[in-house]
Amino acid sequence: MDSEKPREIRIGNAERTTALEALGEHYTIGRLDNAEYSERVDAVTAARTRSELSELFIDLPEPTPFGPGDGSAALTPAARAASAPARIPDRREKVVRTLNLFAGGGTVLVFLLLLALGVPMAWLVFILLPMAYGAIRIWAGPGDVDASGIDSAEQQRRRDVESRRRKELGY
Structure with missing residues (x-):
């Protein structure tokens, strides 16, 4: 018996x-x-051993069938990040990011400018600008895209395909 060969x-x-x-x-x-x-x-339905299953997940992050010790841990975090789909921010996200950038610092700058110009009741800027930022965020609407970059309708379609496929296979 060959003791160097790993047991399948x-x-x-x-x-x-x-x-x-x-x-x-x-x-x-x-x-x-x-x-x-x-x-x-x-390939999963044809697999007979753990190593055959592990091979199918070598380029994917968690979840994997046997947990983190199944061989996919050999990938570096940079390699895992590279295997994730590239995500392009949409218009709404850009608007919200810009508003977040200017919400604090922009309000203070506008207040100081109004104060320097001698505008009476310049302190109202601390009420009015955040309200305007909030209104723009509401106008921009809730994002329908999650961190993966796929909208909820496409995710639901993929869940349906995945579920149907597993039912066809009897799993």
Whole structure:
């Protein structure tokens, strides 16, 4: 018997189900596209050992089927960040970021300018400007995009595809 060869641990349906759930999470938040998700799902259903499952998650961050010690930990944080989808801020986000930048410092600067110009009741700027910033934020509306950069409608569509696929496979 060869003692240097690592023993291959066989997996069962519970491990496949866990792997499919993890793949579904990655697909839902946009780390995998449709084709890659389908390929990996097929590979999960065909996998017989833990190492075959671990190979499918080597380039993905958590969640993974066997936890952090399954080989994906070998990726550096920079490599994990590079595998995440690039996120482009939308118009609403840019408006809110700008308002956050000027909310404190801008109010103080406007107050000092009004004070230097001798405007009576310049202190009202501390009430009126934050109210204006708040009104613009309300006008900009709630963001419908989460940290992954995929809007909620697309995430729901991906959840439906993922759920349907697992039902087809019996998991």
